[in-house]
Amino acid sequence: IRFLETFEDQFLYRDLGQYKLEKWPNYKIRIKLFSWATLPAQLLGPRSLLPSQAKPNPSSSSADPPKPAPRICCRRCVRLGFAPPVKMLSRISRLGVHALSRARLGQKSVTSRNQEEPIRACMNYVGNRSLCSATEAKVNDRSEQPKAKISVTFVDKDGDETVINVPIGMSMLEAAHENDIELEGACEGSLACSTCHVIVTDVDYYNKLEDPEDEENDMLDLAFGLTETSRLGCQVIASPELDGIRLALPAATRNFAVDGHVPKPH
Amino acid sequence: MGRRLLLPHTRRLMLFLRPMRYSASATATATAGSLRDPLHVCVVGSGPAGFYTAEKMLKGREGVRVDIIDRLPTPFGLVRSGVAPDHPETKIVVNQFSRVAANPRCSFFGNVTLGSDLSLSELRKTYDVVVLAYGAESDRSFGIPGEDLRGIHSAREFVWWYNGHPDMCNLAPDLTNTDSAVVLGQGNVALDVARILLRCTTELASTDIADYALDALRSSTIRKVYLVGRRGPVQAACTAKELREILGLKNVNVYIKEADLATSPADKEEMRNSRIKRRVYELLSKAATVHQENNDNDRKELHFVFFRKPTKFLPSEDGSTVGAMELEKTLLKDDGATGKQVAVGTGEFEELKCGIVLKSIGYKSLPIEGLSFDKYRGVVPNLRGRVLSSESETATVEPGLYVVGWLKRGPTGIVATNLHCAEETVDSILEDDRKGLFTDPSGPKRQGRRGLLEILEQKNARYVPFDGWEKIDTKEKADGELKNKPREKITRWNELLEAAREG
Numbered sequence: 001i002r003f004l005e006t007f008e009d010q011f012l013y014r015d016l017g018q019y020k021l022e023k024w025p026n027y028k029i030r031i032k033l034f035s036w037a038t039l040p041a042q043l044l045g046p047r048s049l050l051p052s053q054a055k056p057n058p059s060s061s062s063a064d065p066p067k068p069a070p071r072i073c074c075r076r077c078v079r080l081g082f083a084p085p086v087k088m089l090s091r092i093s094r095l096g097v098h099a100l101s102r103a104r105l106g107q108k109s110v111t112s113r114n115q116e117e118p119i120r121a122c123m124n125y126v127g128n129r130s131l132c133s134a135t136e137a138k139v140n141d142r143s144e145q146p147k148a149k150i151s152v153t154f155v156d157k158d159g160d161e162t163v164i165n166v167p168i169g170m171s172m173l174e175a176a177h178e179n180d181i182e183l184e185g186a187c188e189g190s191l192a193c194s195t196c197h198v199i200v201t202d203v204d205y206y207n208k209l210e211d212p213e214d215e216e217n218d219m220l221d222l223a224f225g226l227t228e229t230s231r232l233g234c235q236v237i238a239s240p241e242l243d244g245i246r247l248a249l250p251a252a253t254r255n256f257a258v259d260g261h262v263p264k265p266h
Numbered sequence: 267m268g269r270r271l272l273l274p275h276t277r278r279l280m281l282f283l284r285p286m287r288y289s290a291s292a293t294a295t296a297t298a299g300s301l302r303d304p305l306h307v308c309v310v311g312s313g314p315a316g317f318y319t320a321e322k323m324l325k326g327r328e329g330v331r332v333d334i335i336d337r338l339p340t341p342f343g344l345v346r347s348g349v350a351p352d353h354p355e356t357k358i359v360v361n362q363f364s365r366v367a368a369n370p371r372c373s374f375f376g377n378v379t380l381g382s383d384l385s386l387s388e389l390r391k392t393y394d395v396v397v398l399a400y401g402a403e404s405d406r407s408f409g410i411p412g413e414d415l416r417g418i419h420s421a422r423e424f425v426w427w428y429n430g431h432p433d434m435c436n437l438a439p440d441l442t443n444t445d446s447a448v449v450l451g452q453g454n455v456a457l458d459v460a461r462i463l464l465r466c467t468t469e470l471a472s473t474d475i476a477d478y479a480l481d482a483l484r485s486s487t488i489r490k491v492y493l494v495g496r497r498g499p500v501q502a503a504c505t506a507k508e509l510r511e512i513l514g515l516k517n518v519n520v521y522i523k524e525a526d527l528a529t530s531p532a533d534k535e536e537m538r539n540s541r542i543k544r545r546v547y548e549l550l551s552k553a554a555t556v557h558q559e560n561n562d563n564d565r566k567e568l569h570f571v572f573f574r575k576p577t578k579f580l581p582s583e584d585g586s587t588v589g590a591m592e593l594e595k596t597l598l599k600d601d602g603a604t605g606k607q608v609a610v611g612t613g614e615f616e617e618l619k620c621g622i623v624l625k626s627i628g629y630k631s632l633p634i635e636g637l638s639f640d641k642y643r644g645v646v647p648n649l650r651g652r653v654l655s656s657e658s659e660t661a662t663v664e665p666g667l668y669v670v671g672w673l674k675r676g677p678t679g680i681v682a683t684n685l686h687c688a689e690e691t692v693d694s695i696l697e698d699d700r701k702g703l704f705t706d707p708s709g710p711k712r713q714g715r716r717g718l719l720e721i722l723e724q725k726n727a728r729y730v731p732f733d734g735w736e737k738i739d740t741k742e743k744a745d746g747e748l749k750n751k752p753r754e755k756i757t758r759w760n761e762l763l764e765a766a767r768e769g
Contacts, residue, residue, distance in 0.1 A: 002716075003370075004370065005304070186362060186685075187358045188358050195682045214506075218505065218506045218507035219507070221505060221545065222505060222682070224682070224683070224686050226541070
């Protein structure tokens with residue numbers, strides 16, 4: 001075979017480029033399978049997946065309300081049994097340097113989004129844990145409580161509902177992308193398209209939102225399936241009074257070719 | 267092994283990629299194993315329609331292999347060569363398209379022309395599914411005398427010229443023989459063209475406009491631009507954002523006759539039904555009442571001319587360049603059949619002096635051999651994206667051939683309209699796949715990408731892969747950095763192919 005065709009092929013073959021593949025030796029395949037299998041244990045820390053134990057709460061040992069989040073510093077924390085993010089941190093810094101150097105060269109890389117995601121994924125992982133300094137661990141200034149979240153329900157065009165938690169201040173488009181909801185954002189939130197069009201199903205919630213600006217209205221004019229309570233997802237920012245809002249994605253109910261639908265001007 | 271994290275050896279980035287979400291219909295049909303019969307899909311055309319189709323195909327079915335071919339070495343179609351240089355936000359969508367092209371199951375083949383490097387029948391033999399998304403590369407014409415005079419260009423050619431399309435780099439429109447330009451049509455493309463002619467060149471110097479176009483515009487003597495439409499302000503095909511932008515241009519006086527703004531009951535009905543028309547009309551009425559500042563040498567003029575249709579183009583003294591055009595006044599009449607209002611001539615004529623005319627009355631698709639074509643509408647007859655053998659009532663569906671984008675709907679809509687169009691076509695393809703229309707055990711097994719590479723090798727065609735485009739991209743951006751532009755477009759065929767090979 002000349003292409004990595006299936007998921008398993010990635011373990012079995014090595015891509016030499018130019019549509020050529022070479023079979024990995026057996027011992028390397030075994031290492032790969034071992035490392036995939038043990039990845040959850042490595043990330044969560046030792047003894048975390050053992051069935052008999054209740055999941056150890058790392059902050060219960062230093063229990064004094066409010067519970068401080070577990071601290072990480074280089075090797076001491078590792079010995080204490082926290083999952084080692086050292087490799088992750090070096091990966092983060094490597095990716096960061098990579099991304100910075102690419103940005104400096106003005107090369108918005110093809111994989112820039114892919115590069116952002118590992119950084120974001122790692123940051124989500126280590127993010128709420130305070131990174132202490134090398135000296136005596138001190139209480140971090142950043143608030144220990146995670147940012148307040150509101151609950152938002154997305155109803156897709158087939159009627160399936162997904163409830164997600166959105167931190168205050170995040171736009172609905174970002175929240176949808178982080179939760180794998182199929183909301184397109186062609187212009188990535190710069191008010192130059194109408195692909196993140198959502199319909200606010202309850203008029204009360206629609207009225208709580210601020211009036212759309214002229215630019216948003218211009219884009220809404222061209223939105224597919226426009227309704228009276230339509231907004232652009234990138235302009236709806238989560239705030240406490242929007243808790244419980246339901247956003248419906250527009251349904252493709254119109255048949256483009258057959259019913260003589262008058263095409264929109266461009 | 268100890269404390270170090272033994273990360274699995276795999277494509278590092280795939281570790282963190284979001285898992286792709288399948289649509290409900292596809293999940294229902296996904297088989298238990300991941301080894302599914304590969305479906306070979308070829309998308310002809312790499313504009314928004316082509317890329318949205320590729321994206322949805324990759325999401326919709328496991329085991330699909332998509333190959334996108336394009337006539338140009340650069341992908342992205344009109345996003346690169348049609349969107350105006352001063353609208354960079356609209357071009358952000360190429361990031362999404364680049365992610366689709368970076369998918370290992372998707373490949374891009376630039377510099378491959380359907381019709382010369384490949385024929386449609388060869389393509390249909392090599393791939394299970396062929397989706398035509400090559401848009402519209404020709405123009406509607408008036409068919410009136412004088413249309414072949416020098417100085418009359420279609421807006422498509424002009425837009426390709428200032429956007430550095432390799433086919434139009436030698437257009438060299440003469441912007442120095444006159445102070446009046448006429449743009450026929452009042453859609454968004456007409457507004458784009460007028461705006462580029464009127465915008466001050468210092469603003470354009472920091473966009474990705476082609477360098478020769480910027481030089482020509484710097485030395486242009488055009489001070490007045492007339493936007494001529496055969497119907498009224500309510501029927502203008504432009505949208506609010508573009509209109510707002512052009513009305514707010516620096517150093518430009520806008521002239522609209524108050525008499526043209528009178529609305530009939532039929533107009534009011536149209537405005538009631540369409541939000542866009544309402545807002546466009548409001549913007550135009552507001553602009554008509556603004557007091558215009560004194561016209562000194564710095565200020566340019568934009569005239570909106572309504573209810574006029576062109577009847578002929580008159581040559582200037584040298585006989586070969588256009589010097590003026592004859593316009594006939596029109597009235598709106600209700601067309602009983604479609605319910606729309608049509609412009610009907612009244613027999614009163616007037617003349618308008620101009621040195622350059624840009625026709626922006628619509629694009630038209632080009633037919634190719636072996637493909638049924640509706641010459642009147644300029645589209646391929648289709649049923650929800652499935653190509654039909656003809657436009658008659660008794661047409662049959664052509665197996666394995668689909669159409670998407672402007673070739674399917676006609677040349678209207680914005681980038682996002684192709685999203686829904688692609689969804690419809692991909693739904694048709696997946697439905698046909700579920701019915702088993704592509705699995706023919708008796709017929710020869712389709713080769714897909716391998717077959718395409720063999721054909722291209724035989725014909726000695728040098729295709730440009732996606733990383734070839736990335737080399738062009740890097741070079742353009744590096745050149746642009748030197749001039750404080752986002753990119754300095756490479757505009758000649760040979761230079762593009764060279765840049766794609768080196769590095």
